[in-house]
Amino acid sequence: MVRLAAVLSDPGRGVAMEVEVADGETLAVLGPNGAGKSSLLAAIAGLWRPAEGHVTVGERVLVADGVWVPPHRRSVALLGQEARLFPHLTVRENVAFGPRSQGRSDATRLGDQWLEQVGGSALAERRPRELSGGQAQRVAIARALAVEPDVVLLDEPLAALDVEAVPELRRLLRVILARTTTVLVTHDPLDALSLADRAVVVEAGRIVHEGPARDVLLHPRSAFGAALAGVNLVEGVATGVDTVRANDGRELTGIAARPLSAGAGATATFAPTAVALHREQPAGSPRNVLRGTVGAIESRGATCRVEIEGWIADVTTAAAAELRLEPGDDLWLSIKATEVRLEPV
Numbered sequence: 033m034v035r036l037a038a039v040l041s042d043p044g045r046g047v048a049m050e051v052e053v054a055d056g057e058t059l060a061v062l063g064p065n066g067a068g069k070s071s072l073l074a075a076i077a078g079l080w081r082p083a084e085g086h087v088t089v090g091e092r093v094l095v096a097d098g099v100w101v102p103p104h105r106r107s108v109a110l111l112g113q114e115a116r117l118f119p120h121l122t123v124r125e126n127v128a129f130g131p132r133s134q135g136r137s138d139a140t141r142l143g144d145q146w147l148e149q150v151g152g153s154a155l156a157e158r159r160p161r162e163l164s165g166g167q168a169q170r171v172a173i174a175r176a177l178a179v180e181p182d183v184v185l186l187d188e189p190l191a192a193l194d195v196e197a198v199p200e201l202r203r204l205l206r207v208i209l210a211r212t213t214t215v216l217v218t219h220d221p222l223d224a225l226s227l228a229d230r231a232v233v234v235e236a237g238r239i240v241h242e243g244p245a246r247d248v249l250l251h252p253r254s255a256f257g258a259a260l261a262g263v264n265l266v267e268g269v270a271t272g273v274d275t276v277r278a279n280d281g282r283e284l285t286g287i288a289a290r291p292l293s294a295g296a297g298a299t300a301t302f303a304p305t306a307v308a309l310h311r312e313q314p315a316g317s318p319r320n321v322l323r324g325t326v327g328a329i330e331s332r333g334a335t336c337r338v339e340i341e342g343w344i345a346d347v348t349t350a351a352a353a354e355l356r357l358e359p360g361d362d363l364w365l366s367i368k369a370t371e372v373r374l375e376p377v
């Protein structure tokens with residue numbers, strides 16, 4: 033069982049947090065710049081020693097009073113925004129490098145297997161400078177996993193890629209990390225929703241919210257959480273190049289980075305502010321016009337968060353008053369197609 037536990041406290045950096053990741057689980061770490069996300073990863077990877085704390089992976093104690101296991105002996109892989117492949121080695125040599133350093137005689141075979149898993153076999157003889165950003169990151173994933181680490185740390189792994197490359201790599205990470213104990217730092221709520229089981233929000237060095245990724249993102253508890261997380265996620269099946277039918281039957285048209293294939297799994301995301309509510313069927317032609325029943329209404333000062341059959345809408349308090357919104361009301365919703373982001377799963 034590879035359970036990760038990290039407790040760290042460092043007054044100098046203003047960081048004090050405690051995280052636990054169960055065997056095979058992925059924990060997303062969200063938070064504003066300077067909150068302490070990278071410090072957490074650095075402490076686990078062995079790149080920074082907090083003033084106080086401990087880190088354990090399964091039965092192994094990596095950091096404790098008088099204990100400090102160096103990074104290369106931790107069985108912890110860290111993958112960042114940049115692939116950082118060895119420029120003078122071929123792709124195949126890059127991926128086999130780790131297992132070879134571990135003294136494994138089957139390093140090349142193992143490396144080739146990982147390269148195949150990430151869909152990179154055709155790149156084996158290339159040098160890193162001959163790869164696109166997405167290809168390089170694929171190879172970096174294979175290289176990180178070829179050493180069969182107990183824990184994988186991902187620091188914004190998709191942030192530096194072209195938007196077209198992101199959905200495929202996200203899907204690859206989801207498959208490949210399904211049973212690996214993983215900590216994922218990300219600014220993208222869709223990464224957290226699609227890759228993580230649980231999420232923590234870090235602000236000013238402290239964990240301010242923790243729970244199942246969906247709950248943390250859909251019910252934020254802080255201004256940062258709300259700004260970051262205000263997202264509706266609809267899972268379903270593509271019914272055309274730019275339409276998704278949700279599992280509950282509602283259909284949404286949006287913008288897809290690449291055309292969707294009908295019948296394949298797809299997600300739609302949109303901000304709660306993209307939803308407008310109406311008593312009468314709206315005129316004009318916003319592409320997404322649906323009916324829905326109002327659930328909870330939460331007042332947040334100038335705005336109200338309205339739950340409508342599993343989706344959330346943020347409307348101004350003035351608009352809510354004008355509509356005389358009450359739980360149980362049947363309303364029209366309109367969502368501009370340009371504000372709905374579609375991705376293949």
Ligand SMILES: Nc1ncnc2c1ncn2[C@@H]1O[C@H](COP(=O)(O)OP(=O)(O)OP(=O)(O)O)[C@@H](O)[C@H]1O
Nearest residue numbers: 044045046047063064065066067068069070071072
């Ligand atoms: N090498 C360092 N030496 C001293 N202080 C540091 C160092 N790196 C970060 N800090 C400080 O530690 C705190 C947490 O920073 P950290 O880099 O962990 O945040 P972060 O959440 O990863 O931010 P970002 O999203 O900008 O990467 C900040 O106050 C930062 O200034």
